[in-house]
Amino acid sequence: MVNIGLLGYKNVGKTSLFTLFKETKGVKVLTGQFGSSREGHTVTMDFIRFTNEGKMHSLFGTGGHEWRLTVYHRNYVLKNADNFVCMFDLSVPSEPQLEFFKKLEILANPKGKLVIALNKYDLVKEESVFETFKQTIEESRFISTIKTVKILPTVAVPKNGYEKFNENAVKAVLLLCD
Ligand SMILES: Nc1nc2c(ncn2[C@@H]2O[C@H](COP(=O)(O)OP(=O)(O)OP(=O)(O)O)[C@@H](O)[C@H]2O)c(=O)[nH]1
Numbered sequence: 001m002v003n004i005g006l007l008g009y010k011n012v013g014k015t016s017l018f019t020l021f022k023e024t025k026g027v028k029v030l031t032g033q034f035g036s037s038r039e040g041h042t043v044t045m046d047f048i049r050f051t052n053e054g055k056m057h058s059l060f061g062t063g064g065h066e067w068r069l070t071v072y073h074r075n076y077v078l079k080n081a082d083n084f085v086c087m088f089d090l091s092v093p094s095e096p097q098l099e100f101f102k103k104l105e106i107l108a109n110p111k112g113k114l115v116i117a118l119n120k121y122d123l124v125k126e127e128s129v130f131e132t133f134k135q136t137i138e139e140s141r142f143i144s145t146i147k148t149v150k151i152l153p154t155v156a157v158p159k160n161g162y163e164k165f166n167e168n169a170v171k172a173v174l175l176l177c178d
């Protein structure tokens with residue numbers, strides 16, 4: 001059983017990934033709750049328990065805001081996750097998103113594994129935007145102590161023509177299941 005934490009700045013698409021994940025064939029969501037929010041922003045915890053390839057895992061995350069209750073829940077994510085999906089929004093500037101991660105203790109956990117999802121690829125549509133964003137993250141070294149498995153371009157809402165990127169969003173989680 002692997003506990004997977006999903007983190008990222010506000011509005012990047014974290015809760016959307018839970019919905020996409022639930023609709024994915026081959027993944028069975030057993031229990032959990034997600035999507036309760038304040039005007040679309042997650043205040044407390046999104047959580048599911050699921051099975052994949054005969055094993056049970058959990059996926060959980062919070063909103064990207066600095067509300068006290070959200071920070072409180074984010075600390076639970078940081079303390080309890082073995083591995084992390086770090087999500088970014090490709091369609092908005094990287095600086096505040098990187099600042100969000102720099103402040104987190106995730107960087108101090110050398111044991112875990114990390115997948116980085118560069119989300120909302122459908123809004124930028126260009127490989128070059130993805131490559132530049134990826135390079136910015138690599139050069140920022142915010143993840144220097146933790147093993148980065150993969151940096152993937154993703155789309156977290158189901159969208160025709162972007163099936164490969166929807167699959168990547170699910171893959172971001174499944175890659176961390178062992
Ligand atoms: N076009 C596009 N829209 C997306 C994508 N992923 C999420 N969205 C939209 O972005 C908005 C924010 O998505 P959420 O999933 O609520 O974002 P979040 O990271 O959970 O936000 P917080 O809980 O506030 O931190 C919603 O309107 C989603 O429909 C994507 O890949 N492409």
Ligand SMILES: [Mg+2]
Binds near residue numbers: 015062
């Ligand atoms: Mg949310």
